[in-house]
Amino acid sequence: MPSRRQVAIFGSIAVAVFGAVLIWFGAAALILAVYGHDRQSAAPWLALAKFASLAWAAAVGWMITWRRLDEREKDARKLAWFIGSTTAILLTAPIMLLWLENGGTVLARLVGHRGTPGVYFALGWVGLVFAQLLSTLVARAGWWAAKC
Template identity: 80%
Template structure:
């Protein structure tokens, strides 16, 4: 059974994630409705929208949830994020270098006409973020097994 503290923590994380997603997709929908297919004009505003969504996640995720954690949980999160991020960077950097070696031909098959430098950057950024989250979860599972 989850304690009230855990339920409050899960609720604050949900507010951070849902808020960030709503800010990003809501702003992106409005920006794309205003600018249409003119990506040159929409790009700076999409960057501002992405920054706003990340600022929301950081503000709620860090300022609200972090003080609610006990010291052991804070240290576990810091350790798992450090190990997970480092492992993800060490694993994805060689993959990115291999893709650069062949000029992105591997990705060009999947992106087609949309294969612009911005698309490749976005794919690399999303891939690195997902790798960091996955590696952090693996590190957290390892930490949990070691402490039990």
């Protein structure tokens, strides 16, 4: 049975994730409804909406949740993010360089006719974020295995 503290932490994380998704998709739907197919005009507003969703996630997920953690959990998170993020960057940087070396043909085949600089940026950003999350989870599991 989870403690009250754990329920509060999970609740604030859920609010952070749900709010970020709601802000991003709600704003994106509204912006695309206003601008339609004029992507050039919609791009700055979409970037602002993405920033707002990330700011929401950071504010709720970090500031509120961090105060509710005990020292052991804070140490686990700090170490996992440091080790996980560093490992992800070190692993994804050579992959990005290899894709640059072959002219991006792998990515060009992957995205087909939708291949714009924005799509390539998004693929790189999403790949790095997923690599960071995965390596952070591995580092966190290793930390807990070593401490428990």
